[in-house]
Amino acid sequence: MKSRTTLFVVSALLFILTACSSPVAQSTDTTVLRLAHNMNQSHPIHQSLTHFAEVAEEKSNGSLVFEFYPNEQLGSEREVIELTQTGAVDVTKVSATALESFSPVYALFSVPYLFEDQDHYYEVMESEIATDIYDSTSENGFFGLTFYDAGVRNMYTVNQPIKEPEDLAGLKIRVQPSETAIQMTRLMGGAPTPMGFGEVYTALQQGVIDGTENNETALISTNHGEVAKEYSYTEHAIVPDLLIFSKNRWDSFTEEEQQILREAAIESSQFHKELWAEEINHSIEAAKELGVTFHEDVNKDAFRELVEPMHEQVRNNPDLTPYYDRIQKMSGGSD
Ligand code: GCU
Incomplete structure (x- = not known):
């Protein structure tokens, strides 16, 4: 309304x-x-x-x-x-x-x-x-x-590195208002909290959410790095x-x-x-100065396995399969 x-x-x-x-x-x-x-x-x-x-x-x-x-x-x-x-x-x-x-x-x-x-x-x-x-x-x-x-999207939180799915358990993670983003976060182990981008800084600051996911520029251009100190390379979406x-x-x-x-x-x-x-x-360097730690040692295979049902869903959706197949065919330069 x-x-x-x-x-x-x-x-x-x-x-x-x-x-x-x-x-x-x-x-x-x-x-x-x-x-x-x-x-x-x-x-x-x-x-x-x-x-x-x-x-x-x-x-x-x-x-x-x-x-x-x-x-x-x-x-x-x-x-x-x-x-x-x-x-x-x-x-x-x-x-x-x-x-x-x-x-x-x-x-x-x-x-x-x-x-x-x-x-x-x-x-x-x-x-x-x-x-x-x-x-x-x-x-x-x-x-x-x-x-x-718009870069690669990674999980970052106020104080919890996300290396394994267990690390996300019970954490409120802001996602973009989208069914797909909600389902993804649930499957990865977190509690999705959809909201517009402009609300994220205050939500992090006030503890409404524990973390969010985005590319590194958000740490600096929108100051998320002032509050969220642990940035983990889950690399879950581009x-x-x-x-x-x-x-x-x-x-x-x-x-x-x-x-x-x-x-x-x-x-x-x-x-x-x-x-x-x-x-x-530039964002990574500036965020380090704010005290943000970047974690590369993430178990991406574990996250990948958890979200596999979403790929299955797409493969079973006749509206999406033709695009999905074309995209998959291109990987590895085979198209
Ligand atoms: C990225 C993306 C924006 C989007 C934002 C978000 O920064 O570039 O277009 O609005 O994520 O998470 O809402």
Whole structure:
């Protein structure tokens, strides 16, 4: 209910903003696009989205300009996806996990140990499998334009290294609001607590949760490392971030503008790929200074075995099997 009211208020505000800004847009011959996301401005994804906006602006000779709403200003990932469906937001970056309730195929990305390693992940994300998945929501008001590396997800807690499944027993672990993430955490041995990313720091600080799971940048850009001191390389998932675009808005652009936006998206994805490796190293070093310990000696085989039923489920789901098989076929470079 709260979420619907928020959605209504945000949509109404954006409508008023549009009404006020359109005469300016017409007189200067520019089109303003609203770009929302849930990370703060110090996060690498903000830099890559800024790069996307700058490239599009430059290629369009200044006719496509972007208005940024970072930091969950317009709501959680789910709320912003809904705003993108209605066209109140034009473009947003969200985790693939947040998309599974809009198109079931996205659940695949949250299936633990889906990808063998980062090379396998990149191979899939740069193939037609990814573009087929991006188009799966076109009837639903939006589609995917490109992906951004969001690293490897690992468990981290306030004070408990997670090396074996027993170490997770009874621990409240924040997960993204997704059935797949909930099931995964349960099978791995923890007690899943779904919530939006913006609530995690306070929840850790107040002891509402014992830990969470994410890539290393969260330790620094969102300060989780101030509270959570034990980071364990469970490497249970590699989930991409996606740039999604409102379908109605997209259809209102000329082919030339669409081409510019596509090129800018791909360029920003490449920019992000390079930036990401540096940012991970920087986050690890900075987190060590905060007193975070990184644990490499994790029994991943034990976790892998526990989540095997999720792979079985996917293999028995006729909507997901074709994608799953294509992804598996690619591992080890056999495709
Ligand atoms: C990652 C991911 C984000 C996502 C976040 C989360 O940081 O890049 O898109 O929102 O995880 O756990 O919610």
